[in-house]
Structures are given as C-alpha cells and as structure tokens.
Amino acid sequence: MTQAPKAELEIPLEDEDADPLFEKADALIQRHASFAIEPELDDLPVLTDVVETPPPALDAAPTTEPAEPTEPDAPLPDLAAATAAATRAEADRLAERLVLLDSAISRHIQEWVATELPQLVSLELDDLAERLQATAASHLRATLLPLISTEIADTLDKGPEA
Numbered sequence: 001m002t003q004a005p006k007a008e009l010e011i012p013l014e015d016e017d018a019d020p021l022f023e024k025a026d027a028l029i030q031r032h033a034s035f036a037i038e039p040e041l042d043d044l045p046v047l048t049d050v051v052e053t054p055p056p057a058l059d060a061a062p063t064t065e066p067a068e069p070t071e072p073d074a075p076l077p078d079l080a081a082a083t084a085a086a087t088r089a090e091a092d093r094l095a096e097r098l099v100l101l102d103s104a105i106s107r108h109i110q111e112w113v114a115t116e117l118p119q120l121v122s123l124e125l126d127d128l129a130e131r132l133q134a135t136a137a138s139h140l141r142a143t144l145l146p147l148i149s150t151e152i153a154d155t156l157d158k159g160p161e162a
C-alpha cells in the first residue's frame with residue numbers, strides 16, 4: 001500500500017528544472033555527508049560511556065596538596081559535555097533530515113521513472129517507426145521499383161511465348 005507523500009516533502013519538477021535541483025540536492029548531501037557517516041572510533045569517550053580513572057602509578061608519590069579552588073566564573077566540565085551533546089544532537093537531527101530528503105528525492109525519481117519514462121520511450125519508438133517506414137519506402141522506390149519495372153518491360157517486349 002503506497003502512502004501519499006507529505007505536502008512539505010513534495011517538490012514539483014519540471015523538465016528544465018530537474019537537473020539543477022538534483023545537482024543542488026547532491027551538493028547539499030555531499031557537503032553534509034560527514035554528519036550522516038559515523039565517525040571513526042577514537043579514544044575519546046562518548047557522553048554515555050562510563051569513564052574509569054586509571055589507578056595511580058606505583059612509583060608516583062601521593063600528592064597532599066589541596067585542590068585549587070575553582071573560580072565562580074570558570075566553565076564547569078558539565079557545560080562542555082552538555083555543549084558536545086547538543087552539538088551531536090543537532091548533527092543527528094540534520095542527518096535525519098538529510099536522510100528524509102534523500103528518501104523523498106529517491107521516491108520522486110522512482111515515480112518519474114514509473115510514469116514519465118514509458119511515455120518518453122513510447123514517443124521515441126513511434127518516431128523511430130515513422131522514420132523507418134519513410135526510409136524503407138524511399139529505399140524501395142529507389143531500388144526495388146526499377147527492378148520490377150525492368151522485369152515487366154522485358155516480359156512485355158518478349159511477347160507471348162507459345
């Protein structure tokens with residue numbers, strides 16, 4: 001069962017407008033492809049990963065210095081993590097929108113191929129049939145008719161053979 005496409009995703013395509021639109025869509029997808037592709041894994045933990053602190057080295061002397069007091073205006077580590085999470089969420093939303101756009105474009109292409117392409121092929125085949133018929137008739141007049149005319153003339157010139 002096919003569902004009607006959402007009105008906001010429909011893009012009216014005219015023959016002369018289709019190619020530039022597809023080029024722009026392809027450029028947009030290529031420009032933002034890095035958001036849709038999972039980054040290679042590295043040693044940086046993700047916000048949801050549990051990070052364990054490594055045990056202190058055996059040869060290191062324990063420090064008894066008090067921790068430096070934090071300034072009230074200093075950014076908190078949670079703020080950086082929240083900013084990173086918000087950036088990742090925005091990238092995910094953009095990736096989802098690009099996937100929706102890609103599927104809408106694919107659907108439009110499939111619908112066009114299913115409806116328009118057969119009509120174009122039919123028109124071209126009709127044109128080919130007309131050209132072939134005209135060429136064949138012209139060739140027949142140029143080559144076959146003189147042979148038939150010669151055969152008829154030879155038969156009539158010989159007269160009745162009895």
